[in-house]
Amino acid sequence: MTLPRIAIDAMGGDEGVRVMIEGAALARRDHDRFEFLLVGDEVRIKRALENHPNLRAASEILHCEDVVGGDEKPSRALRRAKTTSMGLAINAVKEGRAGAAVSGGNTGALMAMSKLALRTMPGIDRPALAGLMPSLEDHDVVMLDLGANTEADARNLVQFAVMGAAYSRIVNGFEKPRVRLLNIGTEETKGTEDLRNAAMALQQAGNLSLQFDGFVESDKINRGTTDVVVTDGFSGNIALKAIEGAARFVTDLLKTAFTSSFRSKVGFLVSRPATELLRHHLDPNNHNGAVFLGLNGIIVKSHGSANAVGVSNAVKVTARLLEEDLTKRIAADLGEIEAQQLGLGAK
Template sequence: MAAGPRIAIDAMGGDAGPATMIAGAARALRRDPSLRFTFYGDERQVESQIGDHRDLAANCALIHAPESIAPSDKPSQAIRRARTTSMGMAINAVKEHAADAALSGGNTGALMAMSKLALRTMPGIDRPALAALLPTLGETDSVMLDLGANTECDAQNLVQFAVMGAAYARCVLGIGAPRVKLLNIGTEELKGTDELKDAAALLREADYLPFRFDGFTEGDQLSRGGVDVIVTDGFSGNIALKTAEGTARFVTDLLRRAFKSSLRSKAGFALSRPAVNLLKVHLDPNNHNGAVFLGLNGLIVKSHGGANSKGVANAIHVAASLVRNDITRKIGEDLDNFRAHAFAGEAAE
């Protein structure tokens, strides 16, 4: 079998450390035996966990990292220790082309800072964005970005996010011409900030790009499935994401409490268990794990710190899919096309 994508894994990242990261890699390998892994972390701890997965041991390498990044570490502290930490060494493997993508479940701010410093942004990208899949009532998930990398964005940033998000949707969701919308406080053209209005105007003119701009969407429509790519600044995006996650937990906890309230409720639960299980699967964040820093000269995937082995495996599959679809090249081509049309328009004026 031909070797597949090479994934560098920060084994010390995530709330549960090496046990979950390595179990997730083993789970991903069972689904895709072509994957190859390099783990970075404390040799003694990681080697002990790899020993529990015989198939994984034959398809991975281990490089000792004397330090790891703590959840409380500031990005500036993390950068100074990049060369000796498991997170920094995994990122550097992508920079040195020893890996096709890196995965970490650790400190998001540190991961962003070290990734940006090591890999730099692509030509035509001012700021990288954090993108992830959101569950919807439609046939496919939706891509949403930015989810926290940039708290303030101008119109050009939002347009760049739209280009990157559409490329992500084409690669991961298999949609030829994704529907793109800007998150706003209303769908009317007159509503929103000047940045949103200016970005909308630029996107309406970019009908030559491989996506369809459909205007604005509101927060209550995020899960309806009427859009493939939702574009916003990192401040609003992070709040929207955390609100959606909290609502999902609220619904599942409320159902659990209701079904335990009486004998009649317990009987009702027995009858409705298949539907409840379907709801649980749909709302389980582990089934949608794997956010991606788009706009860098290399692929970095962020796993949720509390993800279980299934969640880590899903994040690995996101990374592998983006490698196989060569998303960095696709984003670059779309950006070149956008800049060429913009330059031609300025020249004509």
């Protein structure tokens, strides 16, 4: 079976071409049926490919020297979509030259360009940014929205739940992921009217490929008792940054503690296997790859500071979403929602 190729914005991210190419090469070792469209400066890309003949043999280069700046306003980036590596990678998906695109560039610009070029799927009012976070169990937690929409009503939240569950079924292999809405308490009376209405709608949706388990508080997100956490982009982005900050705080605190004295250094040597496991588990590169769900095409955001392993994980996520036909799964579940007429009202 011929799979649609993946477009790589080779100029995106803090370190640009070298890391993006190295990450794509690592990913192709596990997904060698894929081909790639590498978008960026041809001279720099060819130089980077010299060390990766396996990727070079499966890639086409689309030359482009223009880059979206990390702090560039989305409105300005939109006007330059036809000349930037990010815009051309997205346009390749729109034109069918690629089945998906990966970029480590400006998140706001990537969202704006993707939504304008690809539009939302039928039945989706707003796309959502879904990411992976570590948990105490062997699987990651899917969380959305992480910043695409500052506000979300009950209808949006139900759509996010459907999309997040479809994503979790692919990346974690769950038949019916456990879905919860982020709230300030777990009682049915807690939260806004939109949260309560969304919860009621999901409880009534018996034929969906998900298990709705009510509300979850932010301190339970990573406990492993929930597979998909659903919220608006404002709350989701704050929760994500708080969790990432807490992880960095813990690792920095341990580093300081273990270097504070000779006895502490000896203790570090004894406990090093455990601390290395902790560091690996909390490393964002091992959970890299956020996807814009709800678009007519797959767009994956790699963290701007990701190393080659992080980029590789983002590309691997992209490959799996293409292999498992994420958009088709979401469309099928949305059909179930519409058929049950959940009374949330179309906009």
